C-alpha cells in the first residue's frame with residue numbers, strides 16, 4: 001500500500017476524488033504512522049474501498065542495514081522489480097537524523113568520482129519508492145528524522161516530477177511532517193530543470209554540485225558539463241538566488257585536482273556577486289583514483305576561498321560512513337544476482 005505514500009494529501013484527494021479531510025486521515029495513517037490504509041481512523045469503509053481500488057500493490061524490501069563506526073547507517077532496499085537502491089541515515093547532534101534518499105536506481109550522468117556512475121541508469125524511482133525509503137528508516141530509528149536530502153543514487157532533476165511529489169508528501173503536515181526548509185534537492189546541474197524549479201517557486205532547498213569553476217576541469221569530472229555548460233549553469237544559479245535566495249553549492253574536493261589557489265580564484269570570478277553558500281566535502285573514491293586533500297591542502301584552499309569569495313559562507317561537510325561505503329559518492333548497490 002506504500003504507493004499511496006508517494007503523494008501529499010491534496011494530490012491524493014484530487015486523484016481519488018475524496019474529501020481533503022479523508023485524504024489527510026489516510027495520509028496520517030499511511031505516511032504519518034506507517035500503518036496500513038485500513039487503519040485510517042474515521043474514514044468510511046466505502047472511501048477506503050475506493051482508494052484501495054486505485055492503488056497498485058508494491059513494496060520496498062529491506063535487505064540489509066549496516067552501521068559505520070561514526071554512526072552513519074546504510075540501508076539496502078530491493079524495489080518491486082528486483083532493482084536495488086541504497087539509503088543513508090546520518091546522525092545529527094546525537095538527537096536526530098537526516099536521511100539521504102536515492103531518486104534513481106543507478107545514474108546516467110557518469111561523474112568521474114562517483115561509484116553510482118559506474119552502475120549506469122536502470123530506471124527512475126516512483127515517488128512512493130522514495131517516501132518508502134524514509135518510512136523504513138524511520139521505523140528503524142529511535143530518534144526523530146528532521147531532514148531529508150535527495151543526494152543518494154541518481155540525479156533528482158532527471159526524475160523531476162516524482163522527486164517533487166515525494167518532497168511534498170514528506171513535508172505534508174498530515175504525514176511525515178518534515179519542514180520543507182529541511183528538505184534539500186541536489187542536482188549536478190541540469191540547467192532547464194533548475195530554471196523550471198526556480199520559476200515554480202518550490203520551498204525546498206536547492207543544492208547544486210559544482211566541483212570545478214573551470215569548464216575544462218568540470219567537463220573532466222562531470223560529463224553533464226558538455227550538455228549544460230558552466231556559464232549557463234551560473235546564470236541559472238544567479239536567477240535562482242535573485243528570486244528565491246541563497247543557493248547551496250556542493251564542492252567535492254580532490255587532492256591535486258580542484259583545490260588549488262587557481263581553483264579558488266576561478267570560483268571567485270565565477271560566483272562574484274551571487275549569494276551562495278559553499279559546501280566543500282572531501283572526495284570518497286573507493287577505487288583510490290581520487291584522493292581527498294590533506295589538512296595543509298584543505299587549509300590553504302579554505303584561506304584562498306576566504307580571500308576570493310569574501311562574505312560567502314564556506315561550511316565543510318563531514319564525509320561520514322566511509323568504512324561502510326555510506327559516504328557521498330560511494331553508493332553502488334546492484335540489482336539482484338549481480
Ligand code: SF4
Nearest residue numbers: 107110111114117154
Ligand atoms: S554524483 Fe550524483 S549525478 Fe553524478 S554520477 Fe553520482 S549519483 Fe549521478
